[in-house]
Amino acid sequence: DINRVSEGARLQLRAPNPAPWSGKESGSVKVVVQVPAGVLVDIEAMYFDVVATGPFRGVLIPASLGRLEIADVEGRVELATANRKITLKNVTGDVSAQTSNSSLTASNIVSPKGQAVFRNDGGEIRIDGFTGEISARNDFGRIEIAHFTPTGRRNVIRGQSAPIVLDLAELGSSQLVVSNRLEDIDITVPSAMSGVLTLAVDQGGRIEVSSLKFQTDLVQRDRLGIVVGDGDGFISGSISGRGNVYIRGRDQGEN
Secondary structure, eight states: OEEEETTEEEEOOOOOSSOSOOGGGOOOOOOOOOOOTTOEEEOOOTTSOEEEEEEEEEEEEOSOSSOEEEEEEEEEEEEEOSSSOEEEEEEESOEEEEOSSSOEEEEEEEEEEEEEEEEEESSOEEEEEEEEEEEEEEESSOEEEEEEEEOSSOEEEEOSSSOEEEEESOOTTOEEEEEEESSOEEEEEETTOOEEEEEEOOTTOOEEEESOOOEEEEEOSSEEEEEETTOOEEEEEEEESSOOEEEEEEOTTOO
């Protein structure tokens, strides 16, 4: 059934309950829906995989147990599933994506106003191309962000028991806080960046800074403070438990 509602249109797909089929008579359902370009799509399909390709004004799937693949959105994206993969491509707007025990991958994401939120538990977070403010948290899974341009002051990345690997395209005057437990933090930055870096490890960890020209502000066995250039931006990297912090400079023109 499709009905007009105040917000637009509502499409409902129904089957008898209880279902009149079982055993060899059971099957699966595949539905293809075409909508006008630029609409906001709100999907309630708990047990279905969703593949949605825009252009959309927004995609909302706040509760799901299916695989989610979303692309080409200019607006709000809200996705939550469990034990299934999330894939995001070409999104500009407010982003919230959460899963567990599977991979969360994203590419070409721009968050011009709000803080983009990525959550995973037991699976990896991989992002290739992000500009904006970000909050990324992962338990027992790797976090990797390439072509990363943080903006603003609310950039927080937290991990546990798996590496955090970041490759910054630029830092500017933004602030970035990275923390991990029991594994390494590895951050590559442009060698011409300007920022203040405060780095800390737990007992037995080490801090290594390479291919950067800097002045030391603090030098202790488990802490290092340095200033690169004029110190416009800020990066904090800290390990609690076992793990090391690596900061690597990248010459202009290197990938």
